[in-house]
Amino acid sequence: MAEIKMPLEPFRIKVVEPIRPVTRREREALLKQAGYNVFSIPADKVYIDLLTDSGTTAMSDDQWAGLMTGDESYAGARNYFHLEKSVQSIFGFTHVIPTHQGRAAERVLFGSVLKKGDIVPNNIHFDTTRANVEFLGARAENLVLPEAYDPVSDRPFKGDMDPDKLKKCVESKGAKRIPLVLMTVTNNSGGGQPVSLRNIKEVSGVCAHYGIPLFFDACRYAENAYFIKKREKGHDKKTVLEIAQEMFSYADGATMSGKKDALVNIGGFVTLDDDGLAEKIKNLLIISEGFPTYGGLAGRDLEAMARGLNEALDETYLEHRTAQVAYLGGLLDQAGVPVFKPFGGHAIYILADRFLPHIPRGKYPGWALTVSLYREYGIRAVEIGGVMFGSKAGQGNKEIYPELEMVRLAIPRRVYTASHLQYVAEAIIELHKNRDKVRGLRIVRESPFLRHFTARLEEV
Ligand SMILES: *Cc1c(COP(=O)(O)O)cnc(C)c1O
Numbered sequence: 001m002a003e004i005k006m007p008l009e010p011f012r013i014k015v016v017e018p019i020r021p022v023t024r025r026e027r028e029a030l031l032k033q034a035g036y037n038v039f040s041i042p043a044d045k046v047y048i049d050l051l052t053d054s055g056t057t058a059m060s061d062d063q064w065a066g067l068m069t070g071d072e073s074y075a076g077a078r079n080y081f082h083l084e085k086s087v088q089s090i091f092g093f094t095h096v097i098p099t100h101q102g103r104a105a106e107r108v109l110f111g112s113v114l115k116k117g118d119i120v121p122n123n124i125h126f127d128t129t130r131a132n133v134e135f136l137g138a139r140a141e142n143l144v145l146p147e148a149y150d151p152v153s154d155r156p157f158k159g160d161m162d163p164d165k166l167k168k169c170v171e172s173k174g175a176k177r178i179p180l181v182l183m184t185v186t187n188n189s190g191g192g193q194p195v196s197l198r199n200i201k202e203v204s205g206v207c208a209h210y211g212i213p214l215f216f217d218a219c220r221y222a223e224n225a226y227f228i229k230k231r232e233k234g235h236d237k238k239t240v241l242e243i244a245q246e247m248f249s250y251a252d253g254a255t256m257s258g259k260k261d262a263l264v265n266i267g268g269f270v271t272l273d274d275d276g277l278a279e280k281i282k283n284l285l286i287i288s289e290g291f292p293t294y295g296g297l298a299g300r301d302l303e304a305m306a307r308g309l310n311e312a313l314d315e316t317y318l319e320h321r322t323a324q325v326a327y328l329g330g331l332l333d334q335a336g337v338p339v340f341k342p343f344g345g346h347a348i349y350i351l352a353d354r355f356l357p358h359i360p361r362g363k364y365p366g367w368a369l370t371v372s373l374y375r376e377y378g379i380r381a382v383e384i385g386g387v388m389f390g391s392k393a394g395q396g397n398k399e400i401y402p403e404l405e406m407v408r409l410a411i412p413r414r415v416y417t418a419s420h421l422q423y424v425a426e427a428i429i430e431l432h433k434n435r436d437k438v439r440g441l442r443i444v445r446e447s448p449f450l451r452h453f454t455a456r457l458e459e460v
Pocket of ligand 1: 054101102103126184188217219256257267268
């Protein structure tokens with residue numbers, strides 16, 4: 001095929017959904033109403049929506065066809081057995097327990113194993129994972145390598161967990177206080193960075209030594225497996241499926257949000273081998289999600305997920321997806337916009353504190369950037385910084401900020417074309433030139449958990 005500089009879409013478009021620009025004046029008014037929180041902006045007032053890659057996927061014609069084969073029986077729908085087969089063929093665990101999305105999978109798993117005062121190590125906890133751990137009175141520990149917080153180190157697997165930190169954590173807290181270790185692939189809150197197979201083996205070894213089960217937060221397992229194929233020595237001849245199977249072979253189970261690498265708009269599951277634990281999880285599931293063969297989903301949703309899990313392993317799809325993300329990152333990087341490197345799997349992360357050096361952490365530079373991106377260009381992105389992960393502690397309720405202050409431009413799967421991404425790059429480059437005009441904010445109202453979803457702010 002002819003060479004072009006843009007990532008070539010490996011699909012053609014069969015159904016279209018119009019998007020319409022909204023005037024700057026209207027956007028200004030909407031921001032005021034929304035308490036300067038882009039989560040509260042109606043989606044049809046957004047031009048390019050990079051809020052999340054979660055549940056925003058365009059399904060394939062095969063998945064849409066699958067919806068028509070939905071079996072809406074209460075118990076034992078045929079689509080459940082299809083999902084079970086798909087999950088088992090990739091993940092390799094015996095029990096497959098569907099849930100309505102990833103955080104529900106976390107809740108039924110943690111609800112079955114965690115007690116007050118327990119510790120849950122992870123490379124970096126995603127926000128809902130941390131919230132589900134803390135809600136049960138347990139503590140969430142992030143044990144990545146120091147390079148994970150260095151946005152310019154070119155280490156290819158910045159999602160790796162530090163095995164020494166894990167050992168120290170277990171030695172000091174005692175294995176009894178650690179009912180499970182989690183590993184997030186790819187590491188969403190740390191820049192969408194992959195975890196190497198070598199690190200998975202090592203961490204699995206530490207867990208086995210202390211008799212602690214290892215679970216994956218497997219949302220982006222296919223992207224992680226693809227990076228192993230491309231970046232880790234000795235794996236380039238394997239298929240992505242074989243690499244994924246190998247990854248899971250070192251674990252005891254996984255939670256999954258189907259809204260990522262199962263290419264669906266809703267769905268998730270827990271999968272594991274332990275019969276006793278599976279039974280506990282199913283009991284919790286019945287009182288909150290539903291009967292264990294549907295777990296809060298319609299039969300048609302189960303079918304779309306069963307098909308999507310396999311599509312996500314298609315290497316032409318994965319090549320385009322990673323190329324699309326790298327294309328956007330490359331355009332920004334070449335223009336001097338500070339971005340997290342190397343580029344991860346599902347998003348580009350802008351280093352907001354470097355983008356807006358005149359705004360101190362206490363005035364939330366990342367949040368300020370999301371407000372400006374929407375006001376000036378109709379682009380919606382998400383802050384992953386002080387508002388999302390800041391916590392109050394110690395004397396005078398002083399706020400403690402996370403290591404990195406970032407804005408994530410998440411790329412929905414199979415939704416936007418190269419020209420959409422070019423628009424986004426040009427907008428951000430222009431905003432970067434006018435960055436002095438961007439103002440910081442203060443929080444006027446917030447909730448105790450996951451405050452970024454509902455907080456109201458004002459510009460200062
Ligand atoms: C999205 C996500 C979750 C939660 O899944 P939902 O489907 O949004 O509930 C958990 N962990 C990671 C790493 C995620 O990206």
